[in-house]
Amino acid sequence: MEFEAKLKDLESLIRQLEKGDQPLEKSLELYEKGVSMVKVAEKRLTEMQGKIEQLMADGTQKAL
């Protein structure tokens, strides 16, 4: 799924939780899901390499 869609899912999950009309069991489930969504998203942003390479005419790649 697209990063942006995930972010929106997370934020709507939190809004749902904040309404407070869920049973405790369900709230805890949502909370745990939210925490793991945050972790995945943070990982996606912080664990990227940032490689900069050049695509040569023969299709090989080398660092720029």
Next chain:
Amino acid sequence: MQDALTVTQLVSMVRKDLETKYRTVTLLAEISSFRPWRSGHWYFDLKDENALIPGVMFKGFCSRVKFDVKDGLQVLVKGKVSVYAPQSKIQMIVEQMEPVGEGALALAFDQLKEKLEKEGLFDAARKKKIPFLPNKLGLVTSPQGAALQDMLRILKHRMPGVDVLLAPARVQGRGSAEELADALQRLEQSGECDVIIIGRGGGSLEDLWAFNEEVLARAIFACQTPVVSAVGHETDFTISDFVADLRCATPTHAAQIVVPDCQELLDRLSVSKQRLHKLAKALVVKAHLNLANLSKCLISPKAALLQVMQRLDMQAQRLEKSMLRRFQGAKERFQVAVAQLEALSPLKVLNRGFSAVYHAGKLVSRVAQVSVGDELDLRLSDGVAKVEVREKHGI
């Protein structure tokens, strides 16, 4: 033989005739093979569809020209026709040069634009969505250009983690459109990029011309990966701009559009995290409250026992009271009965001097019940006296 002319004489005569006849000529032509020399003079060809005449503009006149002279430009020139004697070459000595409204390039642009538009290359429905956060970003531009450095700087600032794959290509000059198209195809074939930016920094219309060529337009259209065109030209659009999935006015702008700001996203996530933690705390508090409410409803066995005992005590007291009440009633009734009994008791009569007579244990109330000689018991108030019947008679 003496009438014969030398070559120099002939050429000189022709030259004089021409220079006299075509002293001041105004000519509408397209510039081609433009060659500015180190001497400061300009050499070029002036042409239309069918004919060509070489032109020269000397240094003093060149400095008065206020625009960039380039091949393909449509110009209005003023000057005279002359002959370059060493080659008998007719040429035009230009003294003034003005650009003409829309030149040949502009016309070509309009024609190509119309053609591609008709073919549907610009259709909004065909445009692909630019991903929000690409894993790998393809760049097609000159490795030497400032545009590349600008884009890399922005990318590093906004999203340091994004991978970049550059397909180098010349961005101006003959053959550059083909090079750009080829670089784009190579990126596409690598299959690694989520989005491709193709572009260059600003320049004159002629500098940007590669981005107006059909070969590049078709390559962009054929690309399955979303393509962002970024030709540094704020006001005018290039053909590439029309075909691309997204048009940005500059490479810098394209880099800003194509990747989101990493810090902004991390901040957004951090807000989410805080909200979640707050919610977790609220959940714990709520759970405690629930527990407290529930425990209010629960009674410990000891308390229950105490309650039962208390109830027992109460019952016992009530029982005692009611027993007492009943006992009291019985006592009273007993006393009344005793009093009644006493009132009726024959003993009371005996106390007043009466006595009861018994014969053989039976109460005697009539004379007929006894015979003379019988022994009788005389019951008095404090004892019994034995007596004998001596006589009997009725009253």
